[in-house]
Every structure is written in structure tokens, then in C-alpha cells.
Amino acid sequence: MNKNMLIICLLGAALLVFPTAGAAADEPLVQKALEWHEGVLTVDTHCDTPFKLLEKGWDIGQLHKTAERGSGCQDLPRMKQGGLDASFFAVFVAQGPRTPEGRARAKDKAVAILDALDAMVVTYPDLCGRALTPNDALRLEKEGKRAIFIGMENGYPIGLDPALIDYFFQRGVRYVTLAHTSDNDICDSSTDRRDPEDRGLSEWGKQVVRRLNDLGMMVDVSHISDRSFFDVLALSRAPVIASHSCARALSDSPRNLSDEMLLALKKNGGVIQLCILDDYIKPPPPNPEREKAFAALWKKIDETYGGWGGVKDKADRERLEAEYAAIDARHPQPPVFVKDAVDHIDHIVKRIGIDHVGIGTDFDGGGGLADCRDVTELKNITVELVRRGYSREQVAKIWGGNIMRVMQRVIDLAKK
Numbered sequence: 001m002n003k004n005m006l007i008i009c010l011l012g013a014a015l016l017v018f019p020t021a022g023a024a025a026d027e028p029l030v031q032k033a034l035e036w037h038e039g040v041l042t043v044d045t046h047c048d049t050p051f052k053l054l055e056k057g058w059d060i061g062q063l064h065k066t067a068e069r070g071s072g073c074q075d076l077p078r079m080k081q082g083g084l085d086a087s088f089f090a091v092f093v094a095q096g097p098r099t100p101e102g103r104a105r106a107k108d109k110a111v112a113i114l115d116a117l118d119a120m121v122v123t124y125p126d127l128c129g130r131a132l133t134p135n136d137a138l139r140l141e142k143e144g145k146r147a148i149f150i151g152m153e154n155g156y157p158i159g160l161d162p163a164l165i166d167y168f169f170q171r172g173v174r175y176v177t178l179a180h181t182s183d184n185d186i187c188d189s190s191t192d193r194r195d196p197e198d199r200g201l202s203e204w205g206k207q208v209v210r211r212l213n214d215l216g217m218m219v220d221v222s223h224i225s226d227r228s229f230f231d232v233l234a235l236s237r238a239p240v241i242a243s244h245s246c247a248r249a250l251s252d253s254p255r256n257l258s259d260e261m262l263l264a265l266k267k268n269g270g271v272i273q274l275c276i277l278d279d280y281i282k283p284p285p286p287n288p289e290r291e292k293a294f295a296a297l298w299k300k301i302d303e304t305y306g307g308w309g310g311v312k313d314k315a316d317r318e319r320l321e322a323e324y325a326a327i328d329a330r331h332p333q334p335p336v337f338v339k340d341a342v343d344h345i346d347h348i349v350k351r352i353g354i355d356h357v358g359i360g361t362d363f364d365g366g367g368g369l370a371d372c373r374d375v376t377e378l379k380n381i382t383v384e385l386v387r388r389g390y391s392r393e394q395v396a397k398i399w400g401g402n403i404m405r406v407m408q409r410v411i412d413l414a415k416k
């Protein structure tokens with residue numbers, strides 16, 4: 001997740017409408033793709049929609065219009081429309097000070113998000129249910145309800161307390177992304193500019209990975225540094241996931257996995273879930289005017305509100321969103337499309353085979369493409385896969401079969 005992209009999703013700011021994949025000549029192919037999309041279990045391993053749950057006046061049970069300001073990337077009715085059966089909702093806490101007070105605040109914030117997620121399944125029992133295992137997802141799919149899994153993005157709320165790993169497991173968390181954009185107590189991040197040295201997994205981090213293995217929780221290697229990645233793979237006795245990352249060979253971002261990392265992941269039996277975030281799919285061309293304008297806006301928000309999270313007033317938020325939209329319109333980025341994302345899937349399949357790739361959208365955390373702006377347009381990915389000749393069985397693996405296989409394996413390897 002990065003700040004600019006976060007706001008794009010907040011705005012639902014798709015000012016341009018691109019042709020969707022349904023051109024008339026493609027009609028039989030599109031029809032087949034839509035049937036497959038409905039027929040297979042579709043799983044998204046990463047969205048930041050929980051932060052919308054904490055937003056006043058936004059209701060996940062209500063249908064919001066695609067690309068309307070403030071609509072976000074998904075709600076339960078749109079997930080149904082988009083044929084998304086299961087999604088891992090992220091308990092995300094930004095990295096703060098590594099002090100007892102900082103860690104306690106992070107834990108409190110994680111608990112507040114977990115409470116909101118509990119309230120959601122209680123409020124909308126006809127629309128969704130909590131999922132803890134692959135079987136739960138299959139059962140909820142049959143009942144026509146969205147399966148809501150929980151992942152924790154950033155192990156910061158665990159602090160240095162092993163008992164908290166067990167606590168979060170009991171609260172339903174089924175994967176932990178060890179770090180976010182900065183180094184933490186567990187391991188180093190791939191994007192910590194203030195401290196570029198890569199020390200990998202710490203001694204405490206080793207304890208965390210072992211405990212996650214023992215409990216049957218998935219270890220998520222997205223966001224962590226290369227050395228942390230290899231340290232985790234050397235240690236973990238269960239397969240791991242990259243819940244939202246792309247292929248570095250196609251887009252040279254530290255957030256993406258190199259071919260060497262992909263091969264190690266295959267050996268580990270794990271899976272990389274493609275992140276449909278445009279900057280990771282295709283690096284944007286240099287745009288210093290845009291960067292300067294956004295840097296000034298973020299500086300103002302940081303100084304006035306202590307970050308976007310501090311903008312509580314609705315009028316303030318709308319004014320800042322309008323400023324964001326104006327900068328975006330003045331210095332636009334070239335659009336990135338579903339076909340660019342599927343190029344990454346092709347690359348990964350060519351390198352490590354069909355059994356190690358899936359999809360983690362990062363919706364409401366910056367994810368979304370010109371022709372996949374929200375959950376209702378996820379079908380366009382299936383259309384593109386079918387267009388490129390993927391079989392129904394392969395589409396089923398990409399959309400959920402692979403990640404559910406890994407999750408079940410992790411559960412089976414837990415210490416009973």
C-alpha cells in the first residue's frame with residue numbers, strides 16, 4: 001500500500017472509462033469466461049477494506065457505485081456482483097515507534113479492527129460469514145455468502161509478546177505479513193528508505209515464524225526484504241505465501257519477487273498472489289511535477305493532521321480528496337490494464353508453473369487497474385486468462401485452488 005494509491009481508492013477516482021473486455025467479437029469467449037468465473041472458487045488474499053469499516057457513514061452492507069467518490073473498491077453486494085467468493089480482510093497497522101507504548105497502541109488498533117470485523121459478520125449474517133479454513137470458504141460459497149478471512153498486515157501489533165500470536169490466532173487471523181513499509185522487530189522491510197541495510201529476520205522474528213507454523217497460520221512474505229524472505233524460507237517448515245506481490249523481472253520494484261525468489265517459493269510449495277496495483281505491475285515513467293505536487297500535499301496533511309488517518313472531519317476529507325483529484329488530473333499517469341497484470345501471471349507460470357500463483361488485489365489499499373477499478377470488474381482478469389488460452393482447471397487454480405491448497409497444508413502441518 002502506498003499513500004497516493006490509497007487515496008485513489010478512497011476517491012474511487014476513475015475519471016476515464018476504458019472499454020471493458022466485452023467487445024462483440026469476443027462474445028462467446030467472454031460468455032465462457034463469465035461462466036468459469038462464477039463456477040470456480042474465487043479468493044482474493046489481500047484487501048484493505050477494513051479501514052473503510054472504521055469510516056463514519058460508510059456501510060459495507062450497502063451497494064456503492066463503481067468509481068463514485070468515496071465508494072471504495074468493494075462492499076458485500078458488489079463482491080457478490082463481481083463473483084468474488086472469499087477475501088482476506090487485512091488488519092493493517094502502520095509501523096510506528098518500536099517502544100512499549102508504540103507496540104501497545106498498535107495492539108489496541110488491531111483489536112479495534114478485529115472488533116469491527118466481528119461486528120460486520122454479526123450485522124450481515126445473510127451476506128457473509130467468517131472463514132477460518134478452506135472448507136469454510138467452500139461451505140459459504142454454497143450458501144451464496146461471502147467468506148471473510150482475516151490476515152494481519154504488519155506483525156507490529158504482536159509486539160514482543162509470544163502470547164499475542166496465539167491471541168490473534170484465536171481472533172481469527174490466519175496469516176501475518178511479517179513487516180510493512182518499514183523495518184520492525186520481526187524483520188527488515190523491502191522499502192525502508194531511512195535504513196536501507198538489510199539484516200533479514202531477527203531472533204524474535206524466528207520465534208514468530210516458528211509459532212505461526214505451530215499454530216497453522218500462514219507466513220506472508222510480501223513487503224519483507226530479500227534477505228528476510230530467504231531467512232523465512234530457510235526456517236519455515238510450512239509453505240509460505242506472498243499475499244500481494246508481482247514479478248520483479250517485469251517490474252523492478254523491491255516489493256516484487258525476483259526469479260530467484262520465485263524458484264525458492266516453488267521449492268517451498270508456496271504461492272505468490274499477484275497484486276493488481278499499477279505501480280507494481282508497470283513502473284510509472286518519471287513525473288517530477290506530479291511527485292512534487294503530491295509531496296507538498298502529503299507534507300501538509302502530515303503537518304496538519306499527523307497523516308491521512310488523522311483527517312476525521314468529513315468536510316476536510318472531501319476538500320483534500322478534491323485537491324488530490326486536481327493534482328491527478330493535472331499530472332496524469334499512463335493507465336495500466338488487466339493485460340499488463342496477466343503478463344505477470346504468464347511470466348510466473350512460465351518460471352515456476354501453474355501451481356504457485358494466485359491473486360491478491362490490494363483493493364482499498366491502492367489496488368485497481370484502469371479496466372479493473374473495483375471488485376465488480378475482477379471478471380476482466382478471467383476474460384484475459386481465457387483469451388490467452390488458460391484452461392478451466394488452470395483458471396480455478398489461479399483464482400483459489402492454489403491458495404486454498406497452501407492454506408490447508410499449513411493447517412495440516414500445525415502442531416496438534
Ligand SMILES: [Zn+2]
Nearest residue numbers: 001153244365
Ligand atoms: Zn501492502
